[in-house]
Amino acid sequence: MSVYANTRRAIALSEATTLPQRYYASPKWFQRELEAIHLNMWLCAGRTRHIPHAGDYFVRQVGNANVIITRDEQGEIRAFHNVCRHRGTLLTNASEGRFNGRIQCPYHAWTYRLDGTLANAPHMEKVEGFCEADYPLNAVATAVWDGHIFINLSARPAPFAQHLAGLDEKFRPWRMQELQMVERRVYHLRANWKLIIQNYSECLHCPIVHPLLQKQSHYMSGENEPPRPTYLGGRMDLRDGVKSLTMDGSTSRCPLRGLSSEEQRHVYYYCLLPNFFLNLHPDYMLTFTLWPRSVDQTEIICEWHFHPDEICKPSFNPQDAIEFWDITNKQDWELSELAQQGISSKGYQPGPYSNREELLLALDRFVVERVERKTRTWANTHVDNFAD
Numbered sequence: 142m143s144v145y146a147n148t149r150r151a152i153a154l155s156e157a158t159t160l161p162q163r164y165y166a167s168p169k170w171f172q173r174e175l176e177a178i179h180l181n182m183w184l185c186a187g188r189t190r191h192i193p194h195a196g197d198y199f200v201r202q203v204g205n206a207n208v209i210i211t212r213d214e215q216g217e218i219r220a221f222h223n224v225c226r227h228r229g230t231l232l233t234n235a236s237e238g239r240f241n242g243r244i245q246c247p248y249h250a251w252t253y254r255l256d257g258t259l260a261n262a263p264h265m266e267k268v269e270g271f272c273e274a275d276y277p278l279n280a281v282a283t284a285v286w287d288g289h290i291f292i293n294l295s296a297r298p299a300p301f302a303q304h305l306a307g308l309d310e311k312f313r314p315w316r317m318q319e320l321q322m323v324e325r326r327v328y329h330l331r332a333n334w335k336l337i338i339q340n341y342s343e344c345l346h347c348p349i350v351h352p353l354l355q356k357q358s359h360y361m362s363g364e365n366e367p368p369r370p371t372y373l374g375g376r377m378d379l380r381d382g383v384k385s386l387t388m389d390g391s392t393s394r395c396p397l398r399g400l401s402s403e404e405q406r407h408v409y410y411y412c413l414l415p416n417f418f419l420n421l422h423p424d425y426m427l428t429f430t431l432w433p434r435s436v437d438q439t440e441i442i443c444e445w446h447f448h449p450d451e452i453c454k455p456s457f458n459p460q461d462a463i464e465f466w467d468i469t470n471k472q473d474w475e476l477s478e479l480a481q482q483g484i485s486s487k488g489y490q491p492g493p494y495s496n497r498e499e500l501l502l503a504l505d506r507f508v509v510e511r512v513e514r515k516t517r518t519w520a521n522t523h524v525d526n527f528a529d
Contacts, residue, residue, distance in 0.1 A: 150496065157494040160505050165333045166485045171436035174508060175204040177515035178415050182371075183284065183291045183304045185417035185430050186210050188444070189218065190288065190321060191237075195255060199237035202432065206294055207231065208281050211240065213255040220281035220292045226259065227251045227276075244278070253278050288318035289417075289428075304371050308413065312421065314399040320426050320446035324463050328441040328470065332477035334433040335504060336484075337441070338412055340477050342373055342500040350472050353465065357383045357390045358408060368503030374411030374419075375500075385424050387461035394424040394451045414507060424451070425462050437481050443470060 163170050186201050187210065198211035200223060207223040209232065223232050225246040232246055232253075243260060244253040252261040257278040265271050282293040284301035286309055291301065302309075330337065340346070347360035354360075358377045365375035383390040386408055396405045400423060409421040418429035426446040433439050445463055483489060494502050 152494070152496045152499070152502075157496075157498075157502050158491045159494065160509075161491060162484055162489050164505075164508070165336065165481065166436060168436050170512075171333075171433070172204075173512050173515070175433065177512045178508070179203055179294075179433065180206065181293075181295045181511075181515070182415055183293045183298070183301060184415070185413065185428075186220070186290045186292045187430070187442075188288055188322060188428075188446075189285060189290055189318070191290075192218075194239070196240040196242060197238075198233075198240060200233065200235070201292070203292075203294060204433075206281075208292060208294070209233065209244075210283070210290060210292065211244075211255060214242075215256075217256075218283050218285055218290055219255065219257060220283045221257050221278035222281060224279065225249075225251050226278065227262070232278075287312070287316070288320065304413075306369050306371050308372060308411065312409075312419075314401070314404060315397055315421055315426065316399055317426060317446075319398075319448060321449050321452055322444045322446050323452060323459050324445040326443045326467060326470075328443065328474055330439045330441060330474050330477055331437055332439055332474070332481040333437055334415070334431050334439045335508060336477045336480045337431060337439055337473075338373075338415075338504055339501045340473050340480070341410065341412060341418055342504065343498050344377065345495065345497060346476065350476060351469055353388070354386070354469055356380075357386055365500055368500060368507075370507070372411055372413045373500045373503060374409065376407040376409045379406055379408065379423075385422050385462070386465055388465050389461070392424050392461065393456065394447070396423045397425075397448060414504075420466075422462070424448075425459070427462075427466055437485065441474075 180203060184203065186208070187199055191199055192210065192212045195212050195214050195216065198209050201208050201210065208220055209223045210218065210220045213219050224230070225232055225248065227246060227249055230246055230248040232244055240255065242255070244255065245251070250261070250263050251259065254260050257280055259273040259276045262271070262273055262276070282295070282298045284291045286305060344360040344363055348355045358379055362378040363375050379385070385392040405423040409419070411419045413419065416431045418431070420427035424447070428444050428446065430442045431439055432442070443466070445459060445466070447459060451457055
C-alpha cells in the first residue's frame with residue numbers, strides 16, 4: 142500500500158454534494174450568514190502587537206458594524222462600536238491610529254476615556270435627567286489568545302474557551318505571543334468567503350495549481366482532525382530534506398522555540414471559524430483574517446510573523462517565506478474567483494464531494510445549521526419572509 146493511500150472512510154453520494162447556488166450568489170442568504178455567524182461568533186481581529194500602547198487603535202468592519210479595537214490606560218484590550226452616543230457620528234474614519242488619551246467625536250466633541258466611559262458632553266448641562274455615566278460607548282466583547290485579539294458582536298457571546306476548543310493547548314509550543322509581524326499583505330477577492338475556506342481546507346488541487354508547494358509537501362500527506370463545531374484543520378508533512386515552506390525549501394532561521402523534532406517536520410493548517418486561518422511552520426507563523434464585504438467580495442489580511450531573535454540578526458531576510466506564500470496565495474485566490482464565477486452562472490448544479498473533502502462538507506453543514514438555528518429563533522418572535 143502506498144504511504145499516501147486513501148484510507149479515509151467512504152461517504153455516500155446522497156449525503157455529500159455541494160450546496161445550491163443561492164448559498165454563494167444570493168445577497169439575501171449572505172445577509173442571513175452575517176447575522177447568524179459573523180455577528181454572533183468570535184472573530185479574529187488582529188494582534189496585540191498592533192496596538193502596543195494606550196490609545197493605539199485599529200478599526201474592523203463586520204457587516205454593518207464598525208468596531209474600534211484599542212488599549213486603555215491600564216493596558217487592557219477594549220473594543221467599541223465606532224459610534225458616538227450623541228447623534229451617532231463615526232468617531233474615526235481612519236483604519237488605524239492613536240487616540241491621545243481620549244476618544245473625541247469630530248462633530249460635537251463628546252469625549253470618551255479609553256475605557257469607553259463618557260468624560261465630557263458639551264452643552265448638556267441643562268438637560269434634566271442627563272447623566273454622563275449613562276452614555277458610555279457601546280462595548281464589544283474581546284478576548285486574547287496567545288497574542289491574537291478576538292471580538293464578538295453578540296449580545297450573549299459564547300465562552301471564548303468553548304470557541305477555542307483546546308487549540309490553545311495544542312499550539313502552546315509555538316509561543317505565538319512572542320512572534321512579531323514583519324509583513325502584511327491585503328488581498329481583495331471577487332469570491333464568497335465560504336469558497337475561500339473550502340479552497341484552504343483541501344489540497345487535492347495542489348499538484349495542478351501549486352507546483353512549488355507540491356515539490357516541498359506532498360498533497361496526499363495531509364492528516365485532518367475530525368471537524369469540530371468551531372474549527373477545521375490538520376497538518377501536512379514536509380518532504381525529506383525540506384526545512385520549511387520557502388522558495389527553495391531551506392531556511393537559515395532556527396526552529397521556533399518549544400517545538401519538538403516531530404512538530405518541526407509538519408506545517409499545520411487550521412481555520413478557526415468563521416474568519417481566521419492559522420498556518421504554523423517550523424520557523425514562522427502565517428495568519429489570515431477574512432472579512433466578507435458582500436456575497437461575492439471578501440477582503441483578506443495576510444501577515445507573516447517571525448521570532449524576534451531571528452529578526453534582530455543582521456542576516457535576517459524573510460523574503461523566502463513571503464514570496465512563497467504570496468505566489469501560493471494568488472494561485473488560490475484565482476481559483477476561488479473562478480469558482481465564484483462558475484457557481485454564479487446558469488450552468489451550475491451541485492456536484493459530489495470526494496471522501497477526502499470531508500472538511501468542506503463539514504463547513505457546509507456548519508453554515509446551514511447556524512443559519513437554520515438563527516432562522517428558527519427569529520421565527521419564534523418575528524413575522525419574516527425568508528424566501529429567496
